[in-house]
């Protein structure tokens with residue numbers, strides 16, 4: 001309900017600010033934002049199974065790979081992969097191996113490049129640059145050209161790029177457009193230490209997190225010896241970083257897991273796995289891979305609309321009781337309100353239950369419901385980067401690009417690429433849960449889709465070699481005509 005209001009506001013806001021002559025145009029374009037790449041003949045300047053292609057969109061560069069199994073009439077998953085600070089899109093492609101056709105035969109991968117080496121999640125971000133808006137335009141633009149499954153769009157990032165992933169997960173719109181999120185060694189900022197931090201816009205960005213769907217599915221991988229983006233609370237310059245555990249607890253709260261309802265315990269003495277009960281879920285944690293890797297995952301129970309309303313009513317009752325303590329005079333009145341409120345709440349929950357499609361999950365006992373919504377890995381003896389490591393006793397060693405070496409009894413393998421791809425494979429949005437379209441679609445940016453970069457040019461150099469003629473230019477012209 002809230003989200004619908006949100007869309008209304010955006011649409012009205014947009015129409016109200018548009019010049020009268022462009023109103024009709026705006027409406028046309030909203031209708032055009034259908035996933036219609038699937039009905040067009042394939043004509044994209046990239047080969048199936050790689051190599052990646054550099055594409056210029058507006059003032060930004062992206063690299064893109066099409067998977068070897070891509071078919072123009074079968075909706076394919078799309079992964080957006082955000083590089084770290086001081087990194088290029090091609091370096092991200094190399095380090096993450098997300099486009100490796102053996103590991104990933106099915107998903108399109110898009111590597112956007114930051115503007116002037118800064119993402120909006122940077123500690124000294126350029127506040128005028130809105131990476132989220134750019135991401136929305138890119139998804140829409142690609143969906144017009146390629147056959148993309150709108151229920152399988154994913155975001156992955158490394159370091160500061162993982163910060164962009166956090167912002168997408170926190171966004172009312174993108175939390176409903178992107179199915180699942182993955183972050184390796186993210187830069188997570190809290191705020192400034194100085195008093196001016198209160199009004200600091202970057203701090204406000206980090207403090208505002210308003211996903212419009214729960215649970216949000218997040219995979220977080222962090223290395224013990226990361227001295228760039230520390231696991232624990234550390235201050236760099238004036239800016240403070242959020243300790244990873246604190247950040248995980250915040251997400252568990254947002255996902256409706258509630259706070260801890262007891263101490264960790266072992267369910268099975270033979271399994272080195274601890275359980276912590278939460279008000280609305282459980283945390284499972286333990287060491288795996290010969291103690292070189294710690295894994296913790298949060299399972300938040302899926303609650304029925306009635307249970308959600310009952311939870312709210314309990315909160316109101318608690319508030320009322322709190323008021324009672326303050327003075328006898330309020331006592332009777334607030335008690336009355338409490339009872340009335342409970343009645344209203346019951347009515348409300350009945351109404352909601354009538355409207356919402358019944359989910360068989362709600363009939364199960366609480367502990368058996370729901371999905372793993374937050375997965376966290378802590379990689380010991382490893383530093384900053386995208387961990388793809390072999391864990392011999394005592395050490396962890398990064399292995400090179402390509403497919404991981406075979407694990408042996410004394411050297412298990414942990415491959416972030418495999419974990420991230422698996423995390424994405426196991427999550428898909430539903431049509432009901434998805435935001436229908438990007439109301440902030442930036443047509444100016446889209447008008448400039450697609451200027452292909454020279455094939456040999458490294459995206460790093462940042463210079464454009466000019467318009468390439470032929471099929472690609474035709475495509476660019478055609479897109480312009482169609483818009």
Ligand SMILES: *[C@@H]1O[C@H](CO)[C@@H](O)[C@H](O)[C@H]1NC(C)=O
Nearest residue numbers: 084085086087117159160228
């Ligand atoms: C990024 O590059 C700039 C310029 O080369 C350098 O001053 C800075 O320390 C680098 N930052 C990181 C995090 O590597």
Ligand SMILES: *[C@@H]1O[C@H](CO)[C@@H](O)[C@H](O)[C@H]1NC(C)=O
Nearest residue numbers: 224225226380381382383396
């Ligand atoms: C990583 O950090 C741990 C704990 O501080 C330390 O014992 C270990 O020696 C470090 N490993 C490396 C490779 O620096």
Ligand SMILES: *[C@@H]1O[C@H](CO)[C@@H](O)[C@H](O)[C@H]1NC(C)=O
Nearest residue numbers: 290392393394395409410411
């Ligand atoms: C470490 O690995 C070696 C073989 O590489 C093995 O002989 C030894 O028992 C291992 N040590 C531990 C503590 O697992």
